[in-house]
Amino acid sequence: MSCPHIAGIVSLLKALHPEWTPSAIKSAIMTTASLLDNMAEPIKNSFMVNASPFSYGSGHVWPSRAMDPGLVYDLDTMDYLNFLCSLGYKSSQISTFKPYKCPSNLTSLMDLNYPSITVPNLKEPVIVVRRLKNVGTLGTYVAHVQNR
Structure with missing residues (x-):
């Protein structure tokens, strides 16, 4: 039902916000979600045991x-195309959807401007x-990092 x-x-x-991109809407939903259910x-x-973020x-x-939401993580088409290049897709494969040439300096997969963060193979x-x-x-916003 989700x-x-x-x-x-x-x-x-x-x-309510026709100027918001799909990524901004997704970010607003993700970043305002609660870790508690509707019964708090x-x-x-x-x-029936406490779930983890994987659940x-x-x-x-x-x-x-x-x-x-105050702040959103917004992405555009170029962000996603660069992400595909960083995953190893070739310009010819991506051009099936849109003419595009992968940049020579690929961005880190960890830097996709997405509301969640994934760090594969964390060794350092x-x-x-x-x-x-x-x-x-x-307004003033303060970032907090929480290890789980």
Whole structure:
């Protein structure tokens, strides 16, 4: 049932913010999700034990918070095309969809401007870059890093 619920929320957000890109809408939904269910309890898996991010993804959707997330991670077509190049796809393969030439200096897969962060084969400290776009009122935001 998640698909029709998310589709409805996306439709409402697009109606409220027609200037938002699909990536901005996805970011708003992901970054405002709660790690608690609608009873304010930790999300459970099918065995009724506390779930992990691998079970619940971004969490329990909170549509009223997604309407005004403050900041979003926004991506455009070039970001996705560069991501495909970084995955090893060739320009000729990508050009099946859109004429494109992969850049000579590929970006790190970890730097896809996406609301979640994946660091494969973490063996030493890494720097991960994200760009945020303010879609709300001006304010001060503070980043917190939490190890899980």
